[in-house]
Amino acid sequence: MTHTRHVNQTFIRQPGVELRSTWQSTQAYKRHSHAQLSIGAILEGQTCCSCNGEPFILYPGDLIVIPAHMAHSCNPVEGQPRSYHMLYLDTDIEPAMQVIRSEALFRQYLAVVDTLSPEAIAALLSGLTENSAPPDPLRPSSLALLQTLRHSLQEPPSLDVLARRFSLRKETLIRTFKQDTGLTPGTFLAISRVEFAKARLRAGDDIADVSYQSGFADQSHFHKTFVSYAAATPRQYATGRSISDNN
Template identity: 90%
Template sequence: MNQTRHVNQTFLRKPGLELRSTWQSTQAYKRHSHTQLSIGAILEGQTCCTCNGEPFTLYPGDLIIIPAHLPHSCNPIAGQPRSYHMLYLETDLQPALQVIRNEALFRQYLTVVETLSPEAIGALLSGLAANSAPPDALRPSSLALLQTLRHSLQEPPSLDVLARRFSLRKETLIRTFKQDTGLTPGTFLAISRVEFAKARLRAGDLIADVSYQSGFADQSHFHKTFVSYTAATPRQYATGRSISDNN
């Protein structure tokens, strides 16, 4: 398996979008989600992407559309390397989860990769618009718990306290949240911390400050958790490129 510091990958950013390009990687990811619409393109090799408990095998030329906040994992098959692009977009458009095998849309996607232009992005989204579907509504307790955890990264209230606040048993609160989001509250909190950290790193904050701001106990815990969800170290993500001494 590639060591994370040696994975050949780059991060390119413009307002409202991020492009991650990864080459010949066998790095695996923990199950996670993103605050943005994610669109992946497989260039070489094969990838197994699991969403809602259903595995999808992706081949070169495939696109996968992953709605915002949908838990998923995309990992190598039989330890073999694969190359791919992942495009993260801030957009109100939320197409349904789907794998697309369409040469024209794949070419439009590659045009976005080459130019990152608003025109190319608009053409790609127009091609996906016919497949858009509204996200499922969360139950009130799940929505409240989600919002509470997002706004309490440093000192989140205990689940016992939250359950009493919602007049529910803790087990019921956890079960309902997992049914609605596909994640346990603890996993959602970890993902929210990583997503917050990514935003602060993109803004240029120091890694040590981001570790504290995100609610991690120490930099070692921050580094380990960040890598497990992003397959990139905080420093690599902050610099936007692969560097061999990325400790």
């Protein structure tokens, strides 16, 4: 299998938007989630995308819409390489999870990839949200646990402490959280650390400092966990460029 640092991929950013383009990759992800709305487009090969435990096989020309905080993984089929774009959008619009096979919407997506313009993004979101119901909200205990873990990366409270805070048995807290998010609290904490690390790397912080800020025990643990959930090394991710770099 190709080592992650040799995967041909780029990250392009502007405020509220990130575009990841990956070419001929066999790199797999662990199941994870994002705070942003994610929209993927398959360019070459096949991808098996599992959202909240339900698998879908995606083919060239397919789009997949993944709401914020929905657990998912998108991995190669039988180890064969695939190429894809992935958009991450900070938006209040919440379309439902869906696989879309529409030449018109695929062309709109590629227009976003070409320009990352607000107008192209708005047109794409308008097309995606037609006849689309928003995802179900999290239950109060799951939402509170999610927010607590996200804001306690370096020294998170124990699940026993959290369960008492919510007046629940620990087992009930864990089960409810997994039902609502598709993730265990421990997995969500690891993902939150990686997402925080991404934000600090985008801001230009030193990788060693980011490892500590994110709550990882050491550089090795940081690197291994980051690759597991991002399918990119911290250095690869840090070298992504802003759309303003084209000017």
